[in-house]
Amino acid sequence: MSIKIALAGNPNCGKTTLFNALTGSNQFVGNWPGVTVEKKEGKLKWDKEVTIMDLPGIYSLSPYTLEEVVARNYLITDRPDAILNIVDGTNIERNLYLSTQIMELGIPVVMAINMMDLVRKSGDQINVDKLSKKLGCPVVEISALKGDGIKEAANKAVELAKKKALTKPVHEFSKDAEEIIAAVESKLTGIKEEQKRFFAIKLLEKDDKIAAQMKSVPDVSDEIRRMEDAFDDDTESIITNERYTYISSIIGDCCQKASGGKKLTLSDKIDRIVTNRFLALPIFAVIMYIVYYVSVTTVGGIATDWANDGVFGDGWYLAGIGRSAYEEDAGEYGDAETIINAFVDESGDEDLAAAVDAESEDYDPAAAIEAVKAYAATVADDAEVTYVVQDEETMAEEDETANGADLKAAVEVYEKWNATAPDNADYGIWIPGIPAFLESALDAANCADWLRGLIMDGIVAGVGAVLGFVPQILILFIFLAFLEGCGYMARIAFIMDRIFRKFGLSGKSFIPMLIGSGCGVPGIMASRTIENDRDRKMTIMTTTFIPCGAKLPFIAMVAGAIFGGASWVAPSAYFLGIAAIICSGIILKKTKLFAGDPAPFVMELPAYHLPTVGSVLRSMWERGWSFIKKAGTIILLSTIVIWFTTYFGFVDGAFQMLSEDQIDYSILATIGKAISWIFIPQGFGNWQATVASVTGLVAKENIVGTMGILYGGQEGVSVYAAMAASFTAVSGYAFLAFNLLCAPCFAAMGAIKREMNNTKWFWIAIGYQCGFAYLVALVINQIGRLFTGAGFGIGTVVAIVIIIAFIYLLFRPYKESETLQVATGK
Numbered sequence: 079m080s081i082k083i084a085l086a087g088n089p090n091c092g093k094t095t096l097f098n099a100l101t102g103s104n105q106f107v108g109n110w111p112g113v114t115v116e117k118k119e120g121k122l123k124w125d126k127e128v129t130i131m132d133l134p135g136i137y138s139l140s141p142y143t144l145e146e147v148v149a150r151n152y153l154i155t156d157r158p159d160a161i162l163n164i165v166d167g168t169n170i171e172r173n174l175y176l177s178t179q180i181m182e183l184g185i186p187v188v189m190a191i192n193m194m195d196l197v198r199k200s201g202d203q204i205n206v207d208k209l210s211k212k213l214g215c216p217v218v219e220i221s222a223l224k225g226d227g228i229k230e231a232a233n234k235a236v237e238l239a240k241k242k243a244l245t246k247p248v249h250e251f252s253k254d255a256e257e258i259i260a261a262v263e264s265k266l267t268g269i270k271e272e273q274k275r276f277f278a279i280k281l282l283e284k285d286d287k288i289a290a291q292m293k294s295v296p297d298v299s300d301e302i303r304r305m306e307d308a309f310d311d312d313t314e315s316i317i318t319n320e321r322y323t324y325i326s327s328i329i330g331d332c333c334q335k336a337s338g339g340k341k342l343t344l345s346d347k348i349d350r351i352v353t354n355r356f357l358a359l360p361i362f363a364v365i366m367y368i369v370y371y372v373s374v375t376t377v378g379g380i381a382t383d384w385a386n387d388g389v390f391g392d393g394w395y396l397a398g399i400g401r402s403a404y405e406e407d408a409g410e411y412g413d414a415e416t417i418i419n420a421f422v423d424e425s426g427d428e429d430l431a432a433a434v435d436a437e438s439e440d441y442d443p444a445a446a447i448e449a450v451k452a453y454a455a456t457v458a459d460d461a462e463v464t465y466v467v468q469d470e471e472t473m474a475e476e477d478e479t480a481n482g483a484d485l486k487a488a489v490e491v492y493e494k495w496n497a498t499a500p501d502n503a504d505y506g507i508w509i510p511g512i513p514a515f516l517e518s519a520l521d522a523a524n525c526a527d528w529l530r531g532l533i534m535d536g537i538v539a540g541v542g543a544v545l546g547f548v549p550q551i552l553i554l555f556i557f558l559a560f561l562e563g564c565g566y567m568a569r570i571a572f573i574m575d576r577i578f579r580k581f582g583l584s585g586k587s588f589i590p591m592l593i594g595s596g597c598g599v600p601g602i603m604a605s606r607t608i609e610n611d612r613d614r615k616m617t618i619m620t621t622t623f624i625p626c627g628a629k630l631p632f633i634a635m636v637a638g639a640i641f642g643g644a645s646w647v648a649p650s651a652y653f654l655g656i657a658a659i660i661c662s663g664i665i666l667k668k669t670k671l672f673a674g675d676p677a678p679f680v681m682e683l684p685a686y687h688l689p690t691v692g693s694v695l696r697s698m699w700e701r702g703w704s705f706i707k708k709a710g711t712i713i714l715l716s717t718i719v720i721w722f723t724t725y726f727g728f729v730d731g732a733f734q735m736l737s738e739d740q741i742d743y744s745i746l747a748t749i750g751k752a753i754s755w756i757f758i759p760q761g762f763g764n765w766q767a768t769v770a771s772v773t774g775l776v777a778k779e780n781i782v783g784t785m786g787i788l789y790g791g792q793e794g795v796s797v798y799a800a801m802a803a804s805f806t807a808v809s810g811y812a813f814l815a816f817n818l819l820c821a822p823c824f825a826a827m828g829a830i831k832r833e834m835n836n837t838k839w840f841w842i843a844i845g846y847q848c849g850f851a852y853l854v855a856l857v858i859n860q861i862g863r864l865f866t867g868a869g870f871g872i873g874t875v876v877a878i879v880i881i882i883a884f885i886y887l888l889f890r891p892y893k894e895s896e897t898l899q900v901a902t903g904k
């Protein structure tokens with residue numbers, strides 16, 4: 079016989095902890111209310127006939143939120159064979175409110191008083207026998223965390239379910255109330271005897287959703303009026319009051335507080351400081367600084383660099399030993415080589431140039447040194463050459479000069495190194511990165527070019543883009559799991575909520591945004607901690623507006639090429655990102671998508687406690703792994719598509735694979751040329767900018783590289799000069815704004831998909847971001863042109879219409895403002 083047992087109780091009372099212990103599963107546990115939002119099923123470890131059902135936590139059987147509906151519907155329609163009512167022993171009085179309702183369902187109930195480890199520690203006493211008599215159901219003491227008593231509790235529930243020993247409520251309300259309830263009960267038809275009390279009370283409470291669960295609904299308006307007249311209150315409050323009256327009448331008998339209930343607990347003491355009016359924000363800032371510093375800047379940054387430049391780059395040194403020595407030597411040698419090459423170029427001597435070409439097949443270091451030395455002897459000490467050095471990240475170019483004396487010094491270094499660049503392997507234990515390793519393997523196997531391209535630029539680059547973020551994400555998740563587990567996260571929400579609520583976000587949105595300034599992927603993942611669905615969606619949609627680390631080189635490139643390195647460009651990008659978040663929040667919360675029942679911000683602050691290492695690691699791994707799985711597939715596919723369209727195309731009518739400098743023949747370029755007109759209103763309707771924006775979707779760092787290839791083709795014109803020639807200041811800034819605000823990279827989109835867990839919402843988010851970016855760029859360009867003297871045109875009119883619409887959306891009244899005082903802060 080299969081038996082179903084439901085775990086029901088208040089939020090944060092330990093249902094999921096118990097569920098995991100009973101079924102051996104790994105459901106997510108967190109120290110704040112509202113962790114579980116869907117019901118979860120599992121089999122009892124020692125009896126596979128028994129199914130255990132974990133439900134979202136609820137405060138009562140009158141549903142307000144989605145979670146409460148899920149839990150209630152399960153309890154009254156699916157009717158489990160028994161209910162294990164979990165009660166938080168440290169907070170027994172409030173928890174019993176739900177218990178009195180559960181007893182009325184006409185289902186066998188066992189009450190498990192959880193957190194007994196804490197109760198005992200505080201010295202409080204709970205008299206289980208008395209409680210059991212007063213409530214009419216068996217009561218057991220457990221500690222889900224320590225595993226005490228859980229077997230007995232589950233077995234007891236199974237036993238009752240098998241006996242079908244329905245729990246009859248023994249609690250009683252005042253005589254008048256009971257009379258009216260009895261009158262309603264007698265009117266009910268088609269409802270089992272044991273369920274009558276539940277339905278009668280719900281009808282009296284004017285619960286509008288209960289009718290859907292009944293075949294026929296009697297008219298009870300008479301009874302409601304009688305009750306309201308007799309008690310001079312509305313029925314729902316009357317019944318709530320009756321329940322609490324009953325609970326307080328029994329609680330004194332059953333529970334003794336060690337401190338007489340007056341002593342402040344340790345949690346209360348901590349909260350006095352942590353949520354103090356003046357100290358709360360500074361403490362929060364310090365904690366966030368630490369989280370950010372460790373998970374983005376130091377440990378996380380090192381881990382990401384290691385993953386991206388080491389494992390998925392050239393390679394790395396075991397334990398970092400040898401790295402700095404290598405970098406120093408490689409730098410010294412590189413500088414010398416650059417100066418020598420500059421002079422060799424200047425000399426125009428082709429034999430000499432051939433001799434020093436280290437890339438050539440018959441390169442002979444000894445001969446190179448010979449040739450360079452002979453040449454250097456002919457150069458006067460004060461002869462000068464000018465050469466260009468390029469910054470690897472931003473492609474900024476700078477002129478340097480060297481003279482004959484520098485050349486001689488360079489030749490000495492050149493000779494010292496025997497005209498060969500220092501080799502990584504000589505400095506420590508050098509482990510080649512996966513691409514480097516694969517590349518040499520593919521070379522050895524004489525692999526076809528297209529396959530090699532597919533593997534290296536498509537698959538490895540794609541997988542690398544995903545996995546490169548993993549170490550950082552895991553480090554961040556350890557922190558988040560700890561902050562959640564110990565109970566501080568609930569305080570953060572509490573502290574920040576007043577500010578963020580004003581623009582439609584939750585107090586917990588702050589963390590995703592902060593983290594998002596390092597990398598959008600963990601930022602979006604961090605939005606998991608926001609339990610309210612609307613707030614979470616809103617946060618996911620807007621977090622990537624903040625410039626992440628990968629956008630910085632691109633911002634620097636635009637600043638350098640188009641704005642002559644102006645220092646205001648980078649800060650303005652952050653300002654733009656923050657403004658985009660605030661405006662989006664205000665606008666979106668007034669739309670239908672985000673409207674709905676106002677969800678009042680009720681959140682109790684759970685007691686602080688040290689989370690177990692196991693639960694922190696488990697939570698870290700669960701989130702990290704789900705990122706790898708889900709984000710991995712979408713990113714991999716997308717990178718392969720972009721790779722294919724970038725490196726294949728028609729040259730002279732023949733379809734073929736292209737080399738780097740033939741990108742203008744690629745399919746992507748063809749598409750870019752075909753669609754670049756959509757960016758004409760933004761002022762950058764050229765195909766290079768369009769293609770760069772598309773490759774930016776793989777990784778935002780790519781924008782710089784693509785711009786480099788596409789604008790770097792002209793002889794004698796630097797990339798920066800070519801860019802400066804094809805953008806004006808206004809269209810350049812519009813281009814910057816567009817790429818800053820539009821859909822993030824595939825890795826972040828993968829994270830959005832994962833977190834939204836819903837295709838429609840994924841596209842809404844991406845569509846919103848792109849649309850918003852498009853309009854902002856348009857307005858910047860059109861209005862900018864107006865001010866730079868391009869005159870008034872249709873574009874200007876469109877821009878003005880957009881601005882007016884925007885202002886309207888921003889300031890139009892909020893339809894729910896009367897019912898939603900909490901949310902609007904009015």
Ligand SMILES: Nc1nc2c(ncn2[C@@H]2O[C@H](COP(=O)(O)OP(=O)(O)OP(=O)(O)O)[C@@H](O)[C@H]2O)c(=O)[nH]1
Nearest residue numbers: 090091092093094095108112113114135221222223
């Ligand atoms: N000290 C102690 N802590 C416990 C015990 N049981 C659960 N906890 C902690 O209480 C917190 C809440 O546990 P969960 O299992 O997530 O609670 P839940 O009832 O599923 O919460 P929701 O899903 O939000 O309704 C976690 O931090 C647990 O580690 C216990 O017996 N003793």
Ligand SMILES: [Mg+2]
Nearest residue numbers: 093094113114
């Ligand atoms: Mg739970």
